[in-house]
Amino acid sequence: MNDDTKTATGNDYRDTLFLPKTEFPMRGGLPKAEPKWIARWDEMRLYDRMREDAKKRGAKPFILHDGPPYANGPIHLGTAMNKILKDLVVRGHQMLGYDASYIPGWDCHGLPIEWKVEEEFRAKGRTKDDVPGDEFRRACRAYAEKWIEVQKQGFRRCGVEGDWDHPYLTMNYESEAATVREFLRVAMSGRLVRGSKPIMWSPVERTALAEAEVEYHDRKVPVIWVKFPAVGFGHSEDWTAEQRAKIKEFLNVYAELVDGSNPPKIKAASVVIWTTTPWTIPANQAVCFNPAISYGLYEVEAVMSEEELGFKPFATVGERLILADALAESVMDSAKIAGFRRLADVPPEFLQTFTLQHPLASLSNFYKHDIPMLAGDHVTDDAGTGFVHTAPAHGEDDFLVWIASGHTASDIRDIVNEDGVYEHPDLPDALQGLDIIRTSGKKRGEQGKANPEVMRLLTEAGNLLSRGVTTIRDAHSWRSKAPVIRRATPQWFISMDKPGANGSAPLRELALKALEDTGFTPPSGRNRITSMVADRPDWLISRQRNWGVPITLLVSPDGQPHTYALPEDKANEVNKRILDAIAAEGVEAWFSADAATFLDGIADPAGWEKVTDVLDVWFDSGTTHAFTLRDRGIIDENSGQADVYLEGSDQHRGWFQSSLLECCATRGMAPYKQVVTHGFIVDSEGKKMSKSLGNTVEPEQVANQFGIEILRLWTASSDFTEDLRISDDILKTNAESYRRLRNTLRYLLGALDGYSEAEAVDPADMPGLERWVLHRLAESDALVRKSYETFDYKRIMSAMLNFCGVDLSAIYFDIRKDSLYCDAPSDNRRKAARTVMSLVLERLVTWLAPIMPFTTEEAFLMSQFAGRADSVHLLTFPDTPKSWLDSAHAARWEKIFKVRRVVTGALEVERREKRIGASLEASPEVYIEDKTLIDAFEGESPADLFITSGAKLVHGEGPADAYRLEDTPGVAVVPAKASGVKCARSWKYFDPATADPDFPDITPRDAAAVRELRGAA
Incomplete structure (x- = not known):
């Protein structure tokens, strides 16, 4: 089994060895290779092909509804991890046999974008008040469009597969119209109230804020x-x-x-x-x-x-x-x-x-x-x-x-x-015009003049x-980072405790019941969001801003919204006019019109006022299920639910909750069946990432240095339900895990060079070691499927690394390389080994495909399975026969491996002491006190399993100076050098008296293989 197989006899056996051969490179070259795979998938319309293939299979739909990121800057490690995690969910369920579609989306309205656009105008010397509303909104729309494209390319570079050609955008006209439709459904339900009570108010942004829009700082x-x-x-x-x-x-x-x-x-x-x-x-x-x-x-x-x-x-x-x-x-x-x-x-x-x-x-x-x-x-x-x-x-x-x-x-x-x-006609002059906090300049957010003057x-x-x-x-605006104040102003609220107009239960009751019927990963998420909903105040939905979906209400002279003031049929007619206008022209149709536009012929518009506030952006994102899933026919209009919503744990008070409340208010149920939450990214010491600390890691940096596949491995290997630690060293550890997995795939591809189904051996005819591998495949198949179903990717990675590193590399490949390289082509043991390796490769490339989409695609297209599909991602996990699962057989092999561990330890000592070079130079005596351990070897060659030239099993305690392991009592090994001569082909030591006269320098087994290969008689 070496390159120098030409011996003193003149025989050259190099052409008779079956050494692994493959074009699959040892190094992945991921930074350069990954973009090429993405381009290939785009060219072949992989996402559409996956949908078509699933429909042909009659697959059951599985819907992960994407929580929309804000379109206001490049992606960062947190958003990249979030999208990768969603991709693991979608790809995993697709390969489980579902039709797992994924429509990415963006949140395009609201303060985060409006604030950035205000800054751009301020840089040009114009305040927001100087800019006409329609011009400002056009600038916001253009700003969002720019960043949507940037983020799309960033997420695509992360290997995230989805309907990138048809994403949902909350600023699309049809989306804005759908949001208005959902709002008017709430208004018509009788849950909408107007009141003046203290809410969180940002003097810097001059708007009301909800709890989800603030953060707390000292x-x-x-x-x-x-x-x-x-x-x-x-x-x-x-x-x-x-x-x-x-x-x-x-x-x-x-x-x-x-x-x-x-x-x-x-x-x-x-x-x-x-x-x-x-x-x-x-x-x-x-x-x-x-x-x-x-x-x-x-x-x-x-x-x-x-x-x-x-x-x-x-x-x-x-x-x-x-x-x-x-x-x-x-x-x-x-x-x-x-x-x-x-x-x-x-x-x-x-x-x-x-x-x-x-x-x-x-x-x-x-x-x-x-x-x-x-x-x-x-x-x-x-x-x-x-x-x-x-x-x-x-x-x-x-x-x-x-x-x-x-x-x-x-x-x-x-x-x-x-x-x-301070502003009030009767307020003393000493206080008039004093600010509570500074709203501009370098000291924005610091104490204003009000506190000192009041104390004076x-x-x-x-x-x-x-x-x-x-x-x-205290509470600070999430966007401006300035403190907020509590201020009573007239606002619109969705009541949590007022029954619906049709006699339906209060919203709080509906939402709490819906949470009882929802699954949570981790389970603690249920208690967290339930306590928030149980204690939350009415939902403040009005904002005094420009860039958003308007609160499309017309207020009568006596202060009632048209949804209450008009008879139901007339209110619905007004609603239809509003919806038609926004569907045709977007939100500008509301801002540019007056009340008479929508009331003409229905009610006398005299004294009516049009509300100019916009909706809380959380209401926008809370309605995405309506225009992304229901309007597209992906789920039923009234009774459909997404299978899962997945976001960071902060969304218990954000998107999870706003989506829950909106859907309960309009349909009496949650929009999701399951809620999955992940933690946040911290450095290796558990510290929050900060540019000032210099501990940030950018996805582009990882892609260029390691390849995005390493980031995907890190995501899958981490317990995402907790905060995720990352650093250069942690990424290097994951790169090493990737190397081991890649080497496993490479070895299998090389070992299967030239393999075809004609070579396959029925499991019943396989040696015991191969049937043990089949048992491990059956166990792993159940684990992988269950783990993908339950979003437990860390368990998959742990199992795959152990399976590849221990079961395959350290045991199976190590034992069977002699048979693979040296047995005759017709030998049943070699054919069985290749059959099992084919079955292993088939499962590894599919089991790992959701996590390592690039490498598994490369391996698949170089394998004997390549003809089955144009991409590994068009496959599902192969069926694994239940008959492979054999616990009794596995228990027998655990006994063998128990003994083998002691032998391996003894041989390692011999090598370290330089008494032997390779294990084939040994022929140990193994003393075993437990007779059942000896019986486990029946029908097997201990020497082959120990990778030695000979081995003797002895029932007994063994000499006092024999090698033992503390955790394996009753097994003792006396190493001994193998006798005979070294085979020039397989390096095994054998008795020369048993040699074939034509091939005196190789074992009889090797001689038979050479004869078969060379057609000798």
Whole structure:
């Protein structure tokens, strides 16, 4: 089995050896080869061919619906990994026998694109307000088109197969019309409401934002403690009997603390609040307390000196403060109060009767209104003072407790405009026009002038008790990265708890039921999205932007949308006009028209107004199932569902949820059967990737250095349900895995040179080793199929690397290379080996095709199977007979391999000590205590299995100095050198007395093979 087979006898055996021969190169050359394969697939219309082939097979559809990336920049490693993972799902199910179509898509509207276009206009010296709306929208459309093409090429380079010629775009006219159609279905269902309540507002982008559009970051903010003077107990006619009793008790016990006014008030007492948003104090309308908290009245007895502090404390000796008992000491410390005493309990019944004075009341009539005290469960004594300053226009809890107390949204004081600037006709001049955060320039997102001025005014009014700086985790706009504020503005919402007009269940109930019927990978995803849906507020769907699908509502003179104000038949007629116009001209048909365009002949347009807000972009993407799958006839209009949605875990609050809510609102069900989520990419140390840290990896960089197939291997080998680590070293490890898999394919192709079906051997006639390989193929087939069904690609990669590296390379190939190279062509053992190798190759190229599409295509087209199809990707996984599965036979071979491991270890020691060169120079004695292990070798040649020239199995314990392995007790090996002479053809040692006279330098087996090959008698 060497190249130098010409011996001293003059015999040259080189032409009689069957050494592997193939044109499949050892190195893949992936960076240069992969684009050529993609070009070939495009030229042959592979995606269309796959669809045609699946239909001929009558295959069951499998639909992965693509979550649309934003068309606003080149792809990055995260989006590349996401698309590769989807490709594994689609290709895997296609080869499982499904008709697995894939339509890629893009999200083209919304803030991410609009913000980039604004930046482009600003660079040209034009603000958004300077640009006419239609011009701005044209620029947004052109911007999206540019990046769609760039991203398409990037995803295609990742080997992602799909209908790239017919992707879905949310900005296509038909898509925009479909989104409007879905919106109007929601509006007609009675779930649409209009209200003014605090929502997250971005002063930088001048629009409302939903939770999915913000991210949370730490930032330093001012913190202030503010006194709200108590001016009375309210009016006695409003008191309950219990309150009267409590107040009478207080007046009797603490008479010296109460003045003689009617109604009475506590002398010099103030309720103290704590806030990190001083700018909301001018909008204060109440103070909240919690009846479950213990409160007390405290008197200041001493303050720290100005000399000691370097500044004068705001607190004064003798003033009285009402605080939660659990927080009194921390408040006193913050206010630099050196001494204080508790004067009295302040029961909750007492607090509820209080009327407070606004802390700025002495400075302006704008603040001379009563401040009530309201009970609220959101108040705690974990931090602060035990009281919560309440500005219903700027806090969700504030708003809810305000409404629950009997007030209405119209009572709310709205003093902040869309730019995040104070604006109100009655607001004092000192505050007019002050910004909360900076919305432009280098300091965009930093604190504006509002907070410092409010603190100055509180100091002037004598009601600032203390101030400081703290760090909070607060909402920031995902796009501008600037902080957002809470601001009450008129907005459109989809109600979560209002029943549908047709008597259908509330949306929250429908969505929670749909989640129960949905599968999740990983299972924890169910709890995550379920808790979000259970606790989420109404869906805020209106945005004050230009680039998006409009909220196509016409509002009647009495403030009702046309879907409510008009009879159903007339409302539907208006809806049809709207839909026809947008289908023909896109969203511009709405923006360029007036109300009369859609109402003419249906209703008197006088006094009607057209809504100019656009839909939340999440509503756009939430409707993609409608125009991508339903309108194209891929799934049923009303009852169809995609088989799977797959995105990052952040989409539990994003696309998964918006798609769920939209489909439940319009069809009463989820748009998907399964939800699969992946983690995010981090570096080798688990750190988030950042250009500033220099730890980013770009897909183009990987493609040029390693080939995209290595990135695909990395994706498949990782546990994608967790965060995925990547680095140059990790990629090199995957490149090594690729090398091992490629070498396996190369060896099989070489070993099968010239193979045909005529050579095939029936499994019943195969040697035991071959039947063991068939058993392993049957086991692997079940594992591979199950793993592709359940998206467990890591399990596939682990199994394939183990199968190729251990079962094949270390065992089967190693043992059978002698037979493959040296046995006669007619020898059953050699033919059986080639038959099994053919079966192995057939399965490996298909099992690995979804993960390694380029390499498996190359191997397939060089194999004997190439005539079956024009591409490996037009095949399905071959059927594997159940009869191959033989657990008893496998158990027998595990016993053989148990012994073989000890022999291999002993021979390795002999080689290391240079007592032998190759294992064929050995003829070991193997002592085995367990007779069943010896029996397992019945009918087999131990020497062939050990790859030695001879071997003897002995029942017994063996010498004390024999070689043993700790994990394999009862097996001992005594190495010995083989006797006889070395075969010039196979290198085995044999007894020369047994040699064929015509071929004295080779074994009888080799001589018979040579005679057959040379036609000798």
